[in-house]
Amino acid sequence: MTEADASTRTAASGDRAAAPHAELIGATRSESHRLIESWWQELTESEQSGRPVANVFVMGSLAEILRSFDIPMSFPEITGLQTAVRGRSMEYLLAAEDYGYSPDICGYVKVDVGLHLTGREHPNGRLPEPALAIAANTCTTYIKWAEIWERMYGCPVFVLDLPGWRGSGSGPGAEDETFRNDVRYVEGQLRELIALCEELTGKPFDVDRLREVMGEVNLLAGLYRDVIAENKHHPAPFNAMLDGINYMGIANAYRGHPEGSRFMRVALAELRERVRLGMGAIPEEKFRLLGVGPACYAQFRRFLELFAEWGGVFVHSEYMGYAGGGIDEGIEYDLDRPVESLAEQILLTSVRRMSGGIFFSQEWQAEVVREWDIDGICFHGVKSCRTVSTGQPDVREWQMRNHDTPGLFIQSDLVDGRLWSEAQIKNRIDAFFEALASRKAALRR
Amino acid sequence: MSAQAQLSELLDGCRALIEDPEFPAVRRWLEANRDGRVLGHFQVYFPEEIAHAAGMLPIKIAGGGTRVQIRQADARIAAFVCSIIRSSLELGLSGRLDFLSMFVTHPICDAARNSCGVWARNYPTMRCQVLYFPHNARSAHAVPYLRDEYERIAHIVEEIAGRRITDEALRASIALFNENRALLRELYRMKRETPWLVTSVEAHILARAAGLMPREEHNALMRRALELLAERDAKPQDKVRVVFEGGFCEQPPLDMLAVIQDACYVVDDDLLIGLRWLTDDVPTEGDPMTELARAYFDRSSYSPVQRDPSKPKERMLIERIQSAKADAAIVAAAKMCEPGLEEQVAYSRALDEARIPHLVLEFEEKMTVFEQVRMEVETFAESLLFEFA
Numbered sequence: 001m002t003e004a005d006a007s008t009r010t011a012a013s014g015d016r017a018a019a020p021h022a023e024l025i026g027a028t029r030s031e032s033h034r035l036i037e038s039w040w041q042e043l044t045e046s047e048q049s050g051r052p053v054a055n056v057f058v059m060g061s062l063a064e065i066l067r068s069f070d071i072p073m074s075f076p077e078i079t080g081l082q083t084a085v086r087g088r089s090m091e092y093l094l095a096a097e098d099y100g101y102s103p104d105i106c107g108y109v110k111v112d113v114g115l116h117l118t119g120r121e122h123p124n125g126r127l128p129e130p131a132l133a134i135a136a137n138t139c140t141t142y143i144k145w146a147e148i149w150e151r152m153y154g155c156p157v158f159v160l161d162l163p164g165w166r167g168s169g170s171g172p173g174a175e176d177e178t179f180r181n182d183v184r185y186v187e188g189q190l191r192e193l194i195a196l197c198e199e200l201t202g203k204p205f206d207v208d209r210l211r212e213v214m215g216e217v218n219l220l221a222g223l224y225r226d227v228i229a230e231n232k233h234h235p236a237p238f239n240a241m242l243d244g245i246n247y248m249g250i251a252n253a254y255r256g257h258p259e260g261s262r263f264m265r266v267a268l269a270e271l272r273e274r275v276r277l278g279m280g281a282i283p284e285e286k287f288r289l290l291g292v293g294p295a296c297y298a299q300f301r302r303f304l305e306l307f308a309e310w311g312g313v314f315v316h317s318e319y320m321g322y323a324g325g326g327i328d329e330g331i332e333y334d335l336d337r338p339v340e341s342l343a344e345q346i347l348l349t350s351v352r353r354m355s356g357g358i359f360f361s362q363e364w365q366a367e368v369v370r371e372w373d374i375d376g377i378c379f380h381g382v383k384s385c386r387t388v389s390t391g392q393p394d395v396r397e398w399q400m401r402n403h404d405t406p407g408l409f410i411q412s413d414l415v416d417g418r419l420w421s422e423a424q425i426k427n428r429i430d431a432f433f434e435a436l437a438s439r440k441a442a443l444r445r
Numbered sequence: 446m447s448a449q450a451q452l453s454e455l456l457d458g459c460r461a462l463i464e465d466p467e468f469p470a471v472r473r474w475l476e477a478n479r480d481g482r483v484l485g486h487f488q489v490y491f492p493e494e495i496a497h498a499a500g501m502l503p504i505k506i507a508g509g510g511t512r513v514q515i516r517q518a519d520a521r522i523a524a525f526v527c528s529i530i531r532s533s534l535e536l537g538l539s540g541r542l543d544f545l546s547m548f549v550t551h552p553i554c555d556a557a558r559n560s561c562g563v564w565a566r567n568y569p570t571m572r573c574q575v576l577y578f579p580h581n582a583r584s585a586h587a588v589p590y591l592r593d594e595y596e597r598i599a600h601i602v603e604e605i606a607g608r609r610i611t612d613e614a615l616r617a618s619i620a621l622f623n624e625n626r627a628l629l630r631e632l633y634r635m636k637r638e639t640p641w642l643v644t645s646v647e648a649h650i651l652a653r654a655a656g657l658m659p660r661e662e663h664n665a666l667m668r669r670a671l672e673l674l675a676e677r678d679a680k681p682q683d684k685v686r687v688v689f690e691g692g693f694c695e696q697p698p699l700d701m702l703a704v705i706q707d708a709c710y711v712v713d714d715d716l717l718i719g720l721r722w723l724t725d726d727v728p729t730e731g732d733p734m735t736e737l738a739r740a741y742f743d744r745s746s747y748s749p750v751q752r753d754p755s756k757p758k759e760r761m762l763i764e765r766i767q768s769a770k771a772d773a774a775i776v777a778a779a780k781m782c783e784p785g786l787e788e789q790v791a792y793s794r795a796l797d798e799a800r801i802p803h804l805v806l807e808f809e810e811k812m813t814v815f816e817q818v819r820m821e822v823e824t825f826a827e828s829l830l831f832e833f834a
Contacts, residue, residue: 099790101790102807104525104781104783106783109787137552140553140558141783141784141787143580144787148787158581159581159752161581161587164552165575166574166575166597167572167574168565168571178593181590181597182590184589185584185589185590188586189581189584192586356562359558360566362566381523386526386554386555386559389523389525390522390523390526390530390556390562391523391560391562393521394567398566411523411524411525
C-alpha cells in the first residue's frame with residue numbers, strides 16, 4: 001500500500017462529525033434518471049420529427065464527430081441492458097430466435113433485433129429508425145450487428161477500423177512507426193465520416209464545434225477518472241458493478257455534452273461526501289473485489305446480492321474502462337489539431353482499454369489490485385460476449401500463478417436469464433468467499 | 446502402379462497428413478532445414494508469401510478436429526467459445542506446436558482476436574501477433590494501411606528468420622503462391638464442371654494439405670492429382686448439385702462431408718476459403734507488398750468475417766450458386782460461431798427471396814455422430830429430386 005493510499009483510507013474519519021450535506025446523498029441517482037429520461041425523450045422526438053439518429057456502440061461511438069453535427073445517438077447496448085434490468089429481455093430474445101437467430105449468438109444483438117422486429121417499442125420509449133450506423137472493430141460483432149440494420153433499413157454503415165493491441169511486445173507510443181501509420185489510417189477514416197455526416201445532415205463541418213465537444217470530453221474523462229479513484233477509500237463509496245453502470249451510461253450518452261461533465265461533478269461531490277461520512281456502498285464492507293466482465297442484467301439484483309451477502313463490494317471493474325468508452329484513465333485532446341488528436345486518442349484508448357484492456361489486461365488488473373487494495377477478482381464470463389469472456393479463465397489462472405491473487409470464475413449471460421443457474425453460481429461464490437475469509441484470517445495470524 | 450492406384454495412394458497420403466495432429470510434413474521440413482523457422486497462422490487468410498520470402502514455413506492453424514482431445518485448453522478459454530479456437534490452443538498446450546516461432550491471428554471474430562492474449566500469456570517467448578485486416582474495406586486509406594500492416598509483420602518475420610525480405614524474394618514467393626492458387630482454382634473448376642471426377646472429401650483434403658506442407662511440394666502434388674483425377678474413369682450420377690457454405694473457419698468433419706457427398710454433388714464451397722481468398726494472380730510487377738495488399742480487397746472472395754460493401758455476402762453467395770449451376774445450397778455454421786450463425790440468417794432469408802432451396806445445418810469439428818445430418822441431407826436431396834423430376 002502506498003502512502004497516498006494510506007491517506008485515502010483515513011481521510012474519511014477526520015471530518016465525520018460535520019453535518020452531512022443531505023442534498024448530495026442520492027443526487028447522482030436522481031440526476032442519472034433525469035438524464036436517461038431526457039436522452040430517451042430526444043431519441044423519441046427525433047423519430048417523430050424526422051431528425052437523423054445514429055446507432056452507435058460504447059466502444060468507438062465517435063460521439064465527438066456526431067455531436068458536432070448535432071446527430072443524436074442511440075446505443076443498443078444500453079437499450080438492450082435496460083430491457084434486461086426491467087425484466088423484459090426475454091420477449092425480444094424470443095422474437096429474434098423465432099426469426100432465425102441462434103441461441104448461441106450475442107444476446108444484445110438479439111434483444112435489439114427483437115425490438116426492431118416488434119415495432120421498436122422499448123420499455124423506456126420508442127427506438128428511432130437509424131439513419132446511420134457506426135461500428136468500430138473494437139468488437140467484431142458490432143459490424144455484424146450494423147449489417148443487420150443495413151439490411152432492415154438500408155442505412156449507411158460506417159465501419160471504423162481501430163487497429164488495437166498487436167500482440168506480445170507491442171505497445172503504442174507516439175514515437176512508434178506503427179502508431180504513426182495507424183493514426184494516418186484512423187484520421188483518414190474520420191475525415192471520411194465527416195464527409196458522410198455533411199451529406200447526411202446537409203450541414204458543413206464546423207471545426208470549432210468539434211473543438212468544443214472535444215473540450216467537454218476532456219472534462220468528462222478527467223472527472224470520470226476521479227470518480228473511479230474515489231473507490232480507493234475504505235469503505236468504497238460506490239459499487240462499480242451497480243453504480244458504475246449509471247456512470248458509464250451517462251459517460252456514453254452524454255459524451256461531449258456539458259450535461260455529461262456536470263453529472264460527473266454531481267457524482268464526485270456525492271462520493272466525496274460519502275467518503276467524508278464513511279458511507280460505504282454496502283452496509284459492512286468485508287471484501288473488496290475487482291469485477292472482470294459485466295454483470296448478469298437479467299438477474300441484476302440477485303447477482304449483486306450474492307456478493308453483498310458476504311460483504312463483498314466491487315470497488316473497480318474492467319467494464320467501466322472499455323464499456324465507458326475507454327475514458328477511465330482520462331483523455332487529453334489537443335484542441336489545436338482536433339481531428340488528428342481525436343485519431344490519436346481513440347487509437348490509444350482502443351489499444352490500452354478496449355482491446356489489450358480486455359484480452360491482455362493482466363498487468364492492468366494487477367495494478368488495480370494493488371492500488372484499490374483488492375482481495376480478489378471475480379471473472380464473470382457471459383455467453384453473449386466473446387469479446388470480454390474468451391480468455392477470462394486464462395487470466396484468472398495467470399493472476400493466481402503470478403500474483404497469488406484469488407480469482408472466481410462464473411458464467412451466465414448479460415440479458416438471457418435462461419443461462420442463469422443460481423444454485424451453481426451461488427455455490428461457487430460461497431466457496432470463493434469462504435476461501436477469501438480463511439485467507440484473511442491466516443494473514444491476520 | 447495403375448493411375449487409379451497412384452491416385453488412391455496420393456489421396457490416402459493427404460488424408461493421413463491432415464488427420465495427423467503431429468504435423469509430420471512440418472517436422473520433415475525442419476529435419477531438412479535445421480535452422481528453419483515456422484509461422485503458424487490462424488484462419489481465415491494470411492499472406493503466406495511474406496513468411497515464405499524470408500525462408501520461413503507458413504502453416505495453417507485450423508483446429509484439431511476429431512483427433513485432438515481438449516484437456517488443457519478448456520481451463521484457459523470460456524466454454525461457449527467455438528471448438529476451433531479451443532482445439533487450436535490445445536495443439537499448442539499439448540506440445541504439438543513447439544516448433545512454432547510465430548503465431549498470427551486476425552480480428553475475424555472476437556474469440557479469434559482475443560485468443561492472441563491467451564497464446565501470448567502461455568507462450569511468452571513466441572511472437573504472438575494480431576494482424577488487423579481492415580473491415581472498412583472501401584476507405585481510400587485501407588490499401589496503404591494494409592500495406593503498412595504487412596510491412597510490420599514482415600519486420601517481425603525478418604527478425605525471426607534472420608533474413609531480409611527483398612522485393613525479388615517476395616515476387617518469387619508471390620509467383621509460387623499464384624501457381625498454387627491457380628491449381629486450387631483448377632480443382633474447383635473440376636468440382637463445378639465434372640463433380641463425378643472428384644468428391645467433396647477428396648477436394649477438401651487436397652486443398653487442406655496446402656496449409657500443412659511446403660507450397661512447392663503442394664504444387665507438385667496438386668499437378669499430379671489433377672492429372673490423375675482427369676483420367677479417372679467415373680460416370681455422372683443423378684445427384685442434386687449443391688453449394689456448401691459455412692466452412693470459412695472451423696472445418697466440418699470429413700465424415701460429415703462424406704455424408705453430404707453421398708446424397709449430393711457439392712459443386713462449390715467456402716471450405717478453407719483463406720487458401721483461395723485471392724481469386725486471381727497477384728501481379729509480380731510493381732511494389733509486391735502493395736500488390737498483396739491491393740489483392741486482398743480487389744481480387745478476393747467473400748466471407749462472413751470480412752466487411753466489404755462492394756461484396757454484399759448474400760449476393761456473392763447467390764452468384765456462387767449460379768456460377769456453379771447449383772440447384773440448391775447447404776447453409777451451415779459452426780457451433781458457437783458468432784459471425785457464421787449471424788450470416789446464416791441473412792443467407793437463408795436471401796435464398797428464400799431468390800427461391801433457391803437450401804438446408805440450414807450446424808456442425809462442430811469434433812462431431813462424431815452423423816445420423817441426424819444424414820437424415821436431413823438425404824431428405825433434402827430427395828425432396829429436390831422429386832421437385833426437379
